[in-house]
Amino acid sequence: MNQNTFEHHEHAASDSPVRRNASLSGLRCIACARDYPVQDLPAGCPHCAGAGTPASLEAVYRKLPKTLAADSSGYRWGSWLPYTHGVSLGEGNTPCLDLPRLAQQLGLRQLSAKHEGMNPTGSHKDRMSVQGVSRALEAGARSVVLASSGNAAVSAAAYCAVAGLRCEIATYRDMPEPFARAFQRLGAKRVVFDRGLERWAHVRRQVEQEGAFALTNYSVPAVGSPVFGVEGYRAVALECVADGCIPDHVLVPTARGDLLWGLYSGFRDLLAAGLIRQLPRLWAVEPFARLSRVLEGASLQAEFAGQTAQFSIAGSTVTLQQKLAVERSGGGAVVVSDADAAKGVAQLGTQGLWVELCAGACLSALASLQAQGRVLPSEHALLLLTAKGDRDTLDAGF
Numbered sequence: 599m600n601q602n603t604f605e606h607h608e609h610a611a612s613d614s615p616v617r618r619n620a621s622l623s624g625l626r627c628i629a630c631a632r633d634y635p636v637q638d639l640p641a642g643c644p645h646c647a648g649a650g651t652p653a654s655l656e657a658v659y660r661k662l663p664k665t666l667a668a669d670s671s672g673y674r675w676g677s678w679l680p681y682t683h684g685v686s687l688g689e690g691n692t693p694c695l696d697l698p699r700l701a702q703q704l705g706l707r708q709l710s711a712k713h714e715g716m717n718p719t720g721s722h723k724d725r726m727s728v729q730g731v732s733r734a735l736e737a738g739a740r741s742v743v744l745a746s747s748g749n750a751a752v753s754a755a756a757y758c759a760v761a762g763l764r765c766e767i768a769t770y771r772d773m774p775e776p777f778a779r780a781f782q783r784l785g786a787k788r789v790v791f792d793r794g795l796e797r798w799a800h801v802r803r804q805v806e807q808e809g810a811f812a813l814t815n816y817s818v819p820a821v822g823s824p825v826f827g828v829e830g831y832r833a834v835a836l837e838c839v840a841d842g843c844i845p846d847h848v849l850v851p852t853a854r855g856d857l858l859w860g861l862y863s864g865f866r867d868l869l870a871a872g873l874i875r876q877l878p879r880l881w882a883v884e885p886f887a888r889l890s891r892v893l894e895g896a897s898l899q900a901e902f903a904g905q906t907a908q909f910s911i912a913g914s915t916v917t918l919q920q921k922l923a924v925e926r927s928g929g930g931a932v933v934v935s936d937a938d939a940a941k942g943v944a945q946l947g948t949q950g951l952w953v954e955l956c957a958g959a960c961l962s963a964l965a966s967l968q969a970q971g972r973v974l975p976s977e978h979a980l981l982l983l984t985a986k987g988d989r990d991t992l993d994a995g996f
């Protein structure tokens with residue numbers, strides 16, 4: 599392992615477009631709370647990894663703003679994030695849409711949708727790429743590597759292109775063609791594997807032997823994506839509240855929980871700053887029981903096999919970050935079948951929204967929570983629409 603490689607040749611602040619948040623004081627383990635200096639630790643907390651219970655790190659800020667005023671230069675929410683200035687394609691500021699007709703049909707006081715498909719490459723992953731690729735630039739990396747067969751691949755390819763970094767993407771052989779075409783058009787290199795774990799081994803080799811910067815996890819058992827990228831998702835919570843959308847419940851399509859943790863972290867700090875009165879309950883929407891089983895007592899390190907057409911949230915692993923995000927916010931996990939996800943896509947279509955299959959699953963998950971009495975008629979729910987639907991070739995069969 600060579601975890602400190604990037605510390606040796608960081609750019610001087612004066613010759614780089616990247617500026618680190620002066621308030622970023624270090625990294626902290628989300629499980630054992632050990633503190634580490636700012637550095638790249640792709641496997642998460644070394645202590646917890648050594649104990650066989652891997653855990654993600656989060657950023658520690660000396661001082662956060664007390665208001666939701668936009669920063670005067672650089673990123674709108676830079677003072678809440680690891681990097682205040684860096685690579686950009688105009689991401690964020692996605693609309694928080696009010697859906698009164700669907701709210702009425704469902705018997706809910708208010709229903710909103712944060713449309714992350716409005717980001718430059720069509721998904722929420724741009725939130726992660728913008729901070730992660732800025733970190734790669736500051737660290738002096740020449741190339742970025744990740745395992746993805748969908749939205750993250752297209753997003754990373756775009757941000758690496760604008761940053762002038764090489765991008766290599768480990769994919770499945772049978773990934774949907776529109777995604778492969780998109781990231782290859784953006785100049786990224788595709789490396790094809792048959793199995794998920796082979797992709798992760800490839801990412802590890804690129805990091806350890808070639809000095810590449812990893813944007814996604816490659817550890818087994820899994821942790822979330824590297825901390826600098828995951829922190830980028832805090833901006834989603836900040837934008838909702840700044841736009842006056844303060845929900846009681848948030849429904850989030852979830853694979854390994856990067857977005858879920860970023861939302862939790864953002865809302866938690868908004869609560870601490872007195873900018874909201876209570877933490878929204880976060881619900882992980884999953885295509886088959888993974889986190890649901892862990893919450894019932896299964897081991898976090900177990901493999902949870904299952905097939906799904908909701909490819910953006912496929913995968914057989916659960917991470918600690920997603921478990922903590924739902925437990926600490928008082929939410930939970932909801933399983934939605936592909937057929938019910940497709941019904942959700944169709945219902946959102948009646949409101950002019952064309953979203954990927956797993957984003958449709960949010961709406962079906964909301965109906966299940968209402969049926970169980972966990973979401974009440976007097977409450978406000980927010981759907982996280984993670985990506986637009988026009989690259990999703992797999993919803994047509996339902």
Ligand SMILES: [Zn+2]
Nearest residue numbers: 627630643646
């Ligand atoms: Zn730890």
